[in-house]
Amino acid sequence: MSVEVRGVRPTRIDNVVTLVTAQDEWLATQTAFPEDALSYEGRLYRPWSPATSKLSSMITKGMQIPLTARSRVLYLGAASGTTVTHVSDIVADGIVFAVEFAPRPARDLLRAVAARENVVPMIADARRPDLYPPFVDHVDFLYQDVAQPDQAEIAIANADKYLTPGGYAVIAIKARSISAGGDVKDIFRGETERLAERFEILEKVSLEPLHHDHLAVLCRY
Numbered sequence: 001m002s003v004e005v006r007g008v009r010p011t012r013i014d015n016v017v018t019l020v021t022a023q024d025e026w027l028a029t030q031t032a033f034p035e036d037a038l039s040y041e042g043r044l045y046r047p048w049s050p051a052t053s054k055l056s057s058m059i060t061k062g063m064q065i066p067l068t069a070r071s072r073v074l075y076l077g078a079a080s081g082t083t084v085t086h087v088s089d090i091v092a093d094g095i096v097f098a099v100e101f102a103p104r105p106a107r108d109l110l111r112a113v114a115a116r117e118n119v120v121p122m123i124a125d126a127r128r129p130d131l132y133p134p135f136v137d138h139v140d141f142l143y144q145d146v147a148q149p150d151q152a153e154i155a156i157a158n159a160d161k162y163l164t165p166g167g168y169a170v171i172a173i174k175a176r177s178i179s180a181g182g183d184v185k186d187i188f189r190g191e192t193e194r195l196a197e198r199f200e201i202l203e204k205v206s207l208e209p210l211h212h213d214h215l216a217v218l219c220r221y
Helices: 054-060 080-091 104-112 151-162 184-196
Strands: 005-010 016-021 025-031 036-040 043-047 072-076 095-100 119-123 139-143 163-174 199-204 214-220
Touching: 005 036, 005 043, 016 043, 016 184, 025 054, 025 080, 036 163, 043 080, 043 214, 072 080, 080 095, 080 104, 080 119, 080 184, 095 104, 095 184, 139 151, 151 163, 151 184, 163 184, 184 199, 184 214
Parallel strands: 072 095, 072 139, 095 119, 139 163
Antiparallel strands: 005 016, 016 025, 025 043, 036 043, 163 214, 199 214
């Protein structure tokens, strides 16, 4: 990329920074991978668009995401792997178990993370955590972005199986995957109440306008 970086400001999250250019400011992750990266003072940074990544949008909106360089992450709904690669940058000394079920994005995921030793991609059904491969271990952070009607139940089932007590979960609730015509506020309220049966709800952030009818929920298990 040919953009001149004029400065870098750290954020509260390990390996996540704000890049300052002549025209704008961008969220980015510090990375060891040069593809699509910008250089500043000998370090590489990958711009991270909140328009294409819900997790980036959450951070941009000020949600206090409790990720560190050593976090162990279970990522549900990995899709083609773009956000997974940024999480991999963040948890440079940790690990990401990335779950995707749909064949086409799963193939893209495998290509996207092939060079990343701290990502374990899995073609698996997030609704059946009991069928994950035996090498999947306990984690301290669960991230979920799935287009299913039973989103709260999926998060709870995976937390009960793999999330350590006191660990954190961030769920991107997709209202229109739950009900195509229901009232969005009612849908969010219902899912949040289901999550509260097993989690302590810490924070809720609307992802409007970049991600329509989406609510981010930060929980502690």
